[in-house]
Amino acid sequence: MRKINVLFMQSQDYFGADSLVHSLLMRHFNRTSVTVYAACNAGSRQKESASLKALSGIEQLNLRPTYFGPSINHTSKREILAQAIPGGLATLASLTSLAQYIRKHSIDVIHCTEKPRDAFYGLLLARLTGARCVIHIHVKAENWISPLVQWAMRHADALVGVSQFVADSIVAMGYPANKTHAVLNSLDLNGWRADVDGSGVRQEYGVAPSTPLLAIVSRLFYWKGHVELLRALGQVKATHPDFKLLIVGADDPRGMPGRGSFTAELKALSAELGLNEHVIFTGFRQDVPQVMAACDIYAMPSFEEPFGMVYLEAMAMRKPVIALDNGGAREVIEHGKSGLLSQPQDIDQLAANIRTLLDSPTLRVEMGAYGRQQVEQFFTPQRMAHEMERIYRSILGLPQEVAKDIALALQ
């Protein structure tokens, strides 16, 4: 079978949720059929980038520290020129050298996120070198996406959404359905052992072992559903006075330009709804597995969540999930099996779903067990890497690996 050479573009210094998904691909491609390269933001002379640090732990990855120049996330030509001129020559030299590297290693596919430097430079490099370009999209596709990225999307060989919801949004923007695919994200269960101990988190916040504990873990960002969750809990407390909610995460400065602190808004709402005794704001925490282990219910009624890695994290920790029946969430959580879903804006049903789980520890255990099984059996990095390899083979006009397909289907 012909081996494929794939190069990942990791232009960002910051190692976010999208970088994590790509790193799982880099780690889990079958090395007998794919050789993996990554051009990764090198950081500065003083400090290597968070991305380089994270990727350097991956075995059998050909990692190439690269200078990607200044950000090009701009909407006007004037902004693009203002950024391009100062860093232009150095960026051009760096990308020229990356093109030589791509030719030298016979890279077949350049795999990018929808971040502007990944997608725009990735497409240019593909066109210069004859490689194919795949843009892996982690957000709902809408018109706010930079024109440079939209141009790259028009010319890419394949567009991959992290859910069918994202793939549909790409097609709804006018991109051809026959080059648009959905590959659902996955979770590496290392670090998400179901027997992690959450008692320390409960002790830290003074939550008794017998008190039902809900948690929402995310950037504090309007669309994640904190407001709706608090409003629903305002109803729930009339019938269920004994519960606590951990609001885990920090304000997302990009999330609410000109609106001030979302944490402050949520604290005010919590007071207005008489929930102060129930709600605990923890700020950003590194120990999400322990937080998940501590809670009984994961509740995040996020609006149009593209996928929601954190739902997989909750499921991995055997927690039933409360979410909305929209966006990518419905592809991750099965209503009645791994959690309970409600329609956006239906606060009464959201409250009813929470009550159902508060009332039945048995249902919580059953749903938690089903969620864990789904993560173990379906949301695996191996499945994700296999599906992505099939897309590569299809755009390269190479035969698929039939035997492995059959083996996977039989699992």
Ligand code: UDP
């Ligand atoms: N997260 C974390 N600590 C926090 C809040 C969030 O480590 O205090 C992590 C969370 O565990 C998840 C990620 O941030 O892995 C958020 O990813 P998700 O895809 O759910 O949301 P996004 O931020 O990409 O919209």
